[in-house]
Amino acid sequence: MKSQAELHQELRQRIHSLSGVTERQNAGIHEDAFFVGPTMFMHIHGHGHCDIRLPKSDQARILAEGKARPHRWAPAAGYVTLIVDDEEDLEPAMDLIRMSHHYFADKQSVLRTEHQ
Numbered sequence: 249m250k251s252q253a254e255l256h257q258e259l260r261q262r263i264h265s266l267s268g269v270t271e272r273q274n275a276g277i278h279e280d281a282f283f284v285g286p287t288m289f290m291h292i293h294g295h296g297h298c299d300i301r302l303p304k305s306d307q308a309r310i311l312a313e314g315k316a317r318p319h320r321w322a323p324a325a326g327y328v329t330l331i332v333d334d335e336e337d338l339e340p341a342m343d344l345i346r347m348s349h350h351y352f353a354d355k356q357s358v359l360r361t362e363h364q
């Protein structure tokens with residue numbers, strides 16, 4: 249069984265493996281904030297408390313399916329919260345993180361195309 253620190257490190261490594269991801273530590277109130285282009289698509293508080301920004305339609309579906317819980321402060325922005333407590337939580341977390349990354353990466357591609 250991995251420690252919380254090991255789980256946190258593995259989660260961060262998996263997030264960094266997504267294309268175009270940059271990290272800014274201590275970005276505002278967020279300890280580990282992850283960006284695609286200029287957009288923060290998720291952040292982590294402490295070890296394993298993941299706040300993931302989703303499109304509204306995906307947010308509603310994910311909450312209805314019980315895959316995450318509503319974000320405490322910014323549900324209107326599309327955020328959901330998922331806690332990674334053990335190794336079994338890594339892949340469900342990454343499913344939502346990939347969904348968010350894909351949406352915001354595609355959105356950045358559209359914006360770049362429109363401005364060319």
